[in-house]
Amino acid sequence: MSAKPSGGILVTGFDPFGGESVNPAYEAVRLLPDRIAGRRVTRLEVPTAFTRGATAVEDAMERERPDIVVCVGQAGGRSAITVERVAINLAEASIPDNDGERPNGTPLRADGDTAYFASLPVKAMVRAINDHGIPAALSYTAGTYVCNALMYTVLYLIDRRFPGVKGGFIHVPFAVGQGVGKPNGTPTMEITTMARALEFAIEAAVGADDDADEIMGTTH
Numbered sequence: 001m002s003a004k005p006s007g008g009i010l011v012t013g014f015d016p017f018g019g020e021s022v023n024p025a026y027e028a029v030r031l032l033p034d035r036i037a038g039r040r041v042t043r044l045e046v047p048t049a050f051t052r053g054a055t056a057v058e059d060a061m062e063r064e065r066p067d068i069v070v071c072v073g074q075a076g077g078r079s080a081i082t083v084e085r086v087a088i089n090l091a092e093a094s095i096p097d098n099d100g101e102r103p104n105g106t107p108l109r110a111d112g113d114t115a116y117f118a119s120l121p122v123k124a125m126v127r128a129i130n131d132h133g134i135p136a137a138l139s140y141t142a143g144t145y146v147c148n149a150l151m152y153t154v155l156y157l158i159d160r161r162f163p164g165v166k167g168g169f170i171h172v173p174f175a176v177g178q179g180v181g182k183p184n185g186t187p188t189m190e191i192t193t194m195a196r197a198l199e200f201a202i203e204a205a206v207g208a209d210d211d212a213d214e215i216m217g218t219t220h
Contacts, residue, residue: 007039007040008039008040008066008067009036009039009066009067009068009069009070009202010044010057010064010068010069010070011029011042011043011044011069011070011198011202012026012029012043012044012046012056012060012069012070012071012150013025013028013029013043013046013071014026014046014047014048014053014074014146014147015045015046015048015098017097017146020074020178022175022178023074024074024172024175024178024191024194025072025074026045026046026072027194028072028172028194028195028197029043029195029198030043032195032198032199032202036199036202036203036206037202037203037207038206039067042060042064044056044057046071047099048097049098050091050093050101050103050108051101052099053097053146053149053150053153054149054150054153057071057153057154058157061157066165067164067165068165068166068202068205068206069165069166069168070167070168070170070198070205071147071154071167071170072169072170072171072198073147073150073172074147074171074172074173075147075171075172076173078171079135080135081129081134081135081136081137081170081171081172081173081189081194081198081201082136082139082171083120083122083125083129083136083137083168083169083170083201084122084139084140084141084147084151084169084171085117085118085122085138085139086115086117086140086141086142087116087118087142087151087155087169088115088142089107089109089113089152090106090107090108090144091103091105091108091149092104092105092106092144093145093146094145095145097146108152108153109153109156112152112156113156113159116156116159118168119158120168121205121208121210121211122138123138123211123212123213123216124204124205124211124212125170125201125204125205126138126201127204127212127214128203129197129200129201131200132196132197132200134193136197137216139171140218142171147171150169151167151168154167154168155167166205170201172189173187173194174186175188175190176188176190
């Protein structure tokens with residue numbers, strides 16, 4: 001029988017990958033306060049690796065027993081904070097992960113559902129970020145790399161072992177310093193701004209009993 005949740009919040013961010021010297025995801029997570037909306041915050045740096053990343057977060061969920069799990073990753077090329085709505089049971093890597101693993105169309109969990117929807121109030125989180133003047137949007141694809149894999153793993157674990165826990169994923173853009181050497185117009189954001197956005201999103205996740213009744217769909 002599983003132990004009761006602790007009431008805390010687990011927030012994860014990845015280490016650098018793909019030749020980058022920094023990953024703004026964990027750099028933003030590092031700046032979060034120790035408590036958000038009265039809840040204790042546990043930060044975890046996760047390897048950008050399909051197998052080790054999933055294991056690290058599963059171990060942390062077992063150890064910390066959080067009420068809320070928010071994973072954060074980098075989506076270079078996006079211009080806004082994007083809150084992910086769905087994770088799919090597919091691993092297909094255009095580049096190797098940090099352990100050299102490069103799956104090609106393989107399922108993440110043989111016994112898992114085709115997809116899982118975030119159990120966080122994703123629309124309320126997007127609205128909270130935008131209301132504070134930081135660009136944010138709802139996203140309907142977390143890709144097929146390690147970000148999607150970690151989100152899927154968290155939601156799979158919630159479904160199978162941690163019922164009642166809220167979980168999901170947030171993507172952040174490149175940090176300002178990462179724009180050097182990239183094509184003109186590559187969107188970037190200050191890491192401090194990302195951290196503020198994460199805090200606003202988590203506050204919304206704690207405070208919202210139901211998600212916002214707002215249409216945020218896309219045409220493509």
